[in-house]
Amino acid sequence: MREPNAIDFWRGLALVTIFVNHIPGNTFERYTYSQYGISDAAELFVFLAGWSIGIATRGRDGSPEPRLKTVLRLLSRTIEVYRAQITTMALALGMIAGTALALDNPLLLEWHNAGGFFADPIQTMVGFVLLTHQLGFFNILPLYVVLLGIAPVFVLLARANRVAALALSFGLYGASLVFAWNLPSWPGEGDWFFDPLCWQLLLVLGFVAEDWNRRSPWLRTWSVRLVPLGIAIVVTGIVLAVLEIRPDPLLVPEPRLLFTFDKTYLTPARLIHFLGMLLAFQTLYAVLAPRLGPVTGYLAGLGRNSLAVFSIGSLLSLAAQLVRFWTGGGVFVDVSVVGSGLIALGFTAWFVEWRSRKPRPSSPPA
Amino acid sequence: MALPQAAALLAASLILAVSSLAASADPAAPAGPVTVVSPPKPGPGNDGAEALDVSLSPECRVPGSKLYTLARLGAVKLALKEKRPVRVLTIGSSSAGLGASATYPVKLETALERSLPDVDVVVESRGMQGEIASGAAERLRNMVAEVEPDLVIWQVGTHDALARVDAEAFASALDETVQWIKGHEIDVVLVTPVYTASLASDEYYNTLVRKVQEVALREGVPLVQRYEAMRYLSSQGQKGEGHLLGSQFRLNDLGLRCMAEHVTRAITLSLLQADPAVTGTAKPPAAVIVPPRDAAVKAASPPPPVLIAPGD
Numbered sequence: 001m002r003e004p005n006a007i008d009f010w011r012g013l014a015l016v017t018i019f020v021n022h023i024p025g026n027t028f029e030r031y032t033y034s035q036y037g038i039s040d041a042a043e044l045f046v047f048l049a050g051w052s053i054g055i056a057t058r059g060r061d062g063s064p065e066p067r068l069k070t071v072l073r074l075l076s077r078t079i080e081v082y083r084a085q086i087t088t089m090a091l092a093l094g095m096i097a098g099t100a101l102a103l104d105n106p107l108l109l110e111w112h113n114a115g116g117f118f119a120d121p122i123q124t125m126v127g128f129v130l131l132t133h134q135l136g137f138f139n140i141l142p143l144y145v146v147l148l149g150i151a152p153v154f155v156l157l158a159r160a161n162r163v164a165a166l167a168l169s170f171g172l173y174g175a176s177l178v179f180a181w182n183l184p185s186w187p188g189e190g191d192w193f194f195d196p197l198c199w200q201l202l203l204v205l206g207f208v209a210e211d212w213n214r215r216s217p218w219l220r221t222w223s224v225r226l227v228p229l230g231i232a233i234v235v236t237g238i239v240l241a242v243l244e245i246r247p248d249p250l251l252v253p254e255p256r257l258l259f260t261f262d263k264t265y266l267t268p269a270r271l272i273h274f275l276g277m278l279l280a281f282q283t284l285y286a287v288l289a290p291r292l293g294p295v296t297g298y299l300a301g302l303g304r305n306s307l308a309v310f311s312i313g314s315l316l317s318l319a320a321q322l323v324r325f326w327t328g329g330g331v332f333v334d335v336s337v338v339g340s341g342l343i344a345l346g347f348t349a350w351f352v353e354w355r356s357r358k359p360r361p362s363s364p365p366a
Numbered sequence: 367m368a369l370p371q372a373a374a375l376l377a378a379s380l381i382l383a384v385s386s387l388a389a390s391a392d393p394a395a396p397a398g399p400v401t402v403v404s405p406p407k408p409g410p411g412n413d414g415a416e417a418l419d420v421s422l423s424p425e426c427r428v429p430g431s432k433l434y435t436l437a438r439l440g441a442v443k444l445a446l447k448e449k450r451p452v453r454v455l456t457i458g459s460s461s462a463g464l465g466a467s468a469t470y471p472v473k474l475e476t477a478l479e480r481s482l483p484d485v486d487v488v489v490e491s492r493g494m495q496g497e498i499a500s501g502a503a504e505r506l507r508n509m510v511a512e513v514e515p516d517l518v519i520w521q522v523g524t525h526d527a528l529a530r531v532d533a534e535a536f537a538s539a540l541d542e543t544v545q546w547i548k549g550h551e552i553d554v555v556l557v558t559p560v561y562t563a564s565l566a567s568d569e570y571y572n573t574l575v576r577k578v579q580e581v582a583l584r585e586g587v588p589l590v591q592r593y594e595a596m597r598y599l600s601s602q603g604q605k606g607e608g609h610l611l612g613s614q615f616r617l618n619d620l621g622l623r624c625m626a627e628h629v630t631r632a633i634t635l636s637l638l639q640a641d642p643a644v645t646g647t648a649k650p651p652a653a654v655i656v657p658p659r660d661a662a663v664k665a666a667s668p669p670p671p672v673l674i675a676p677g678d
Contacts (some may be wrong), residue, residue, distance in 0.1 A: 024497050025529035104564040110524045112495040119622070136495025136525075180512065189471070190492045249511035250550050262508050263501075292498070321529065328570065329530040 001353055006285035007055075010326035011048045012299030015309050017041035019341060022137045022317035024267030026324065027334040037237035038261055038273040044139060045306075046199055047274070049144065050206025053151060062157055062214055071152045078148040082131075084311045085141035089128060093117055094137055099322045108325070112136025116188050123187040132186040138314055146183070147203045150196075154204045162208055169204035169216060172197055177257040177265060191264070198266040202274070210306050226279050233276025301349040312348045316341045407597060422631060428595045434632035435582060435589045436639045441516040446492040451486035454478070455513045457494055457506060458521025458557065472520070475624035481634045489514065489630035498522060499531040503543045510547060518547055519556040519629055521592070527574050537577040544585045554587045555633060557625070561596035588636045590629050599624075 017032045018041045034040035057070045093114060100108040109118045113136050117124040127133030129143040158165035175181065176198045182191035212219045240246065252259035261269050289296045302309045320337035326334050418427040445452045456471055471491035478487040490513050496502035500527065510518060526536045547554050558578045565571045575593045582589035
């Protein structure tokens with residue numbers, strides 16, 4: 001188990017933010033940073049995933065591991081994430097259907113995109129395993145599966161030439177914005193909630209930034225010099241979010257996705273805002289970590305076990321939604337569900353690490 | 367020997383007879399609604415006496431006043447006048463699932479094309495996650511910009527109800543979004559969320575349904591009262607059937623078909639309405655807005671399977 005570090009810490013914070021934001025309408029939602037900017041925790045999560053790939057595919061001295069090993073490592077992670085998505089979706093559908101039965105309430109069956117599954121189980125079952133049918137709030141992992149699946153291309157290309165990897169990534173991003181390319185949903189019209197063709201840019205940026213940050217003093221100097229720019233962007237984001245100022249998507253010129261604020265396509269406004277956040281808060285961990293006491297350890301623990309914590313977190317936020325609906329909500333309910341959820345997330349992280357420490361006689365040592 | 371042959375002959379002739387019957391019934395079907403496309407008698411309030419809307423399938427029949435309020439649909443009329451395809455964007459939890467021909471968007475397209483002969487109707491459907499009061503209104507704008515429809519049919523309120531968002535916040539976000547859509551010369555039809563017996567006495571849920579009605583009235587857009595229609599149908603169909611969770615909880619075909627028919631009917635009548643210089647038609651008779659207050663009384667007995675299953 002590694003010591004708390006900035007990456008795990010911020011990833012833990014992103015996980016907590018996603019958990020709270022996935023209980024819509026709850027009291028604490030307005031205290032998450034997502035309400036005060038154009039981008040949100042999803043950007044941070046994907047960027048840090050790219051950063052971790054950079055760390056994972058190198059030795060301690062920074063020398064890259066053999067190519068085949070990297071490809072197999074990413075493949076194995078892809079399978080792991082796919083498995084997590086299938087499991088959480090199945091449990092979520094079971095929770096929704098079970099609650100609908102228990103409360104005698106078919107309204108629940110129309111829960112964010114779940115209706116398709118219950119109305120058209122045959123088609124939707126196929127979409128379910130193909131990841132083309134996604135429940136609302138359960139659409140980050142499908143993105144992650146695709147990103148990890150295509151990551152070897154970028155990782156290996158970046159080893160030969162980082163600029164080429166960045167150019168490929170930016171090119172795909174730009175073309176997807178201009179032509180509105182996205183993966184289709186099926187059954188059901190429309191596209192993926194998170195467009196992998198656009199969001200791959202954040203993963204690649206995270207991966208390349210990790211590499212550059214490690215070996216380039218120039219980048220480190222300049223990123224510190226640009227802190228004021230980052231702060232200016234963050235302040236602008238707060239103003240725009242609080243005053244609800246945003247471009248009217250029917251009034252902006254074509255290609256519209258270059259100008260709108262659109263989460264699906266990670267439009268440039270969101271990207272710029274996220275990069276501004278990155279600049280503004282890059283040194284904050286060193287300031288916060290010693291002052292936050294056990295909170296630092298807690299968040300870093302979540303971040304170290306992000307897949308398990310994210311999966312359990314999605315189910316917990318669904319459970320919290322159902323409880324809020326059933327009880328009618330209110331501050332007391334919100335404090336209870338969010339509080340117990342945060343404890344359960346901490347337990348999940350602890351439990352995963354306990355399991356991996358514990359010798360398992362039934363399975364051969366890894 | 368002769369017997370099986372005779373039986374086969376009999377069967378064949380039966381099939382022929384049935385299919386010719388069906389064939390003769392078929393041409394009537396598309397023509398039917400056209401002739402009936404006249405506003406129902408404006409039942410002056412006493413909905414007990416009001417006739418059912420016979421243009422609907424028997425199992426979906428509801429008095430007009432329980433079903434919709436009408437208003438002008440300028441953009442659709444313009445498309446009709448210019449003889450171009452009418453682009454419809456349907457949004458809401460029921461819109462997901464176009465894989466099967468059985469689902470709501472397909473039914474809607476079929477029903478609309480039958481009701482508006484010689485008009486090409488293109489229905490795009492989008493499921494939507496999130497609450498109107500928070501991110502979903504923004505997402506809707508992006509969807510509208512992507513599809514650029516003439517008409518948005520918006521089944522709204524389910525997710526906000528599930529998240530128990532503040533009713534006022536919901537209403538003002540909905541109002542603002544409807545204004546935005548109308549401001550871009552795009553028509554809107556609002557559809558209220560489902561009726562279900564277990565929520566009939568839920569004061570919050572009823573408030574949210576009323577908010578949708580209020581916004582439709584305030585903004586002068588047609589409203590399909592899915593809630594009211596389902597409540598009406600459920601109160602009619604009492605056959606003392608037991609409460610069988612299994613059969614009640616199927617999101618079945620009929621519910622979707624009724625909704626498609628109801629929406630189509632409201633659109634057809636709204637198109638007809640705008641014709642004369644009756645601008646006042648945006649305001650329906652007062653009796654039309656039936657607040658779902660007395661719902662609890664009727665809900666005492668369980669609705670028949672068909673209804674609960676409305677599926678969206």
